Amino acid sequence: MAKGSLVHRVPTGEKAVAFTFDDGPHPVYTEQVLEIFRKVNGKATFCMIGQEIDRFGDIAAKVHAAGHEIANHTYSHPDLTRLTLEEARAEILLGDERIRQVTGKPAFxxxxxxxxxxxxxLSLAEEFGYYSIGCVNGEAKDWEQPQPGVDFILEHTRRSVANGSIFLFHDGYGDRAQTIEAVRVLTEELTADGYRLVTVSELMTMTNEQVSHNT
Ligand SMILES: [Zn+2]
Incomplete structure (x- = not known):
């Protein structure tokens, strides 16, 4: 597992998975996710957009206070590959600064x-000391508007469940009602099945593979 590539699944023998929520913080959906994870006593990772932290800093603070992790999803959500290196660096740096304001430390x-x-x-992210994270359930397409259906999201996430899976969902932008319902079901199912719901950084500590700083 290297920092210079996207990590979709953490090689581990532990029965643990990481839920991630992109594009927040959001005043409605982020709160609902917090409630869901409180009920199952799990932790999640919120990949926040810097300018949304500027708008809803109180929600970001609640996420942190509840023991969840905040990951960097840039400041304004551009396609970084279309920017100059300096513009891309600024996007990541501004996102990092917003997270530090909330948590007191850099994002993981x-x-x-x-x-x-x-x-x-990928090299730029590595410069910041970041692991770049992908996901195993991209086929669930919960980001689509209109959303693809609770059953669709469930089915395409269930088939990617394994030790170390990183799941992608969205708590920001657009109508996320289906995501919320699907996540409610999945967190209950997985918990009942003995999975621990942990943050990305916690999942990384469970790896049985040498963590490399080089690609
Ligand atoms: Zn996003």
Missing amino acids: SFRPPYFAVNEVI
Whole structure:
């Protein structure tokens, strides 16, 4: 597992998975996610957009206070591969600064908007000390508007469940009602099945593979 590539699944023998929520914080949906995770006593990772932290800093603070993790999803959600290196660096830096304001420390991981990466962007994230995170359930397409249906999201996420899976969902932008319902069902199912719902950084500590700083 290297920092210079997208991590979709953490190699581990532990029965644990990481839920991630992109594009927040959001005044309605983020609160609902917090409630869901409180009920199952799990932790999640919120890949926040810097300018949304500027708008809803109180929600970001609640996420942090509840023991969840905040990951960098840039400041304004551009396709970084279409920017100059300096513009891309500024996007990541501004996102990092907003997270530090909330948590008091730099983010641990980075989720590139649209999963748009190339060697340059992956190296840049590595410069910041980040793991760049992908996901195993991209086929669930919960980001689509209108959303693809609760059953569709459930089915395409269930088939990607395994030790170390990183799941992608969205708590920001647009109508996320189906995501919320699907996540409610999945968190209950997985918990009942003995899975621990942990943050991305916690999941990384469970790896049985040498963590490398080079690609
Ligand atoms: Zn996003």
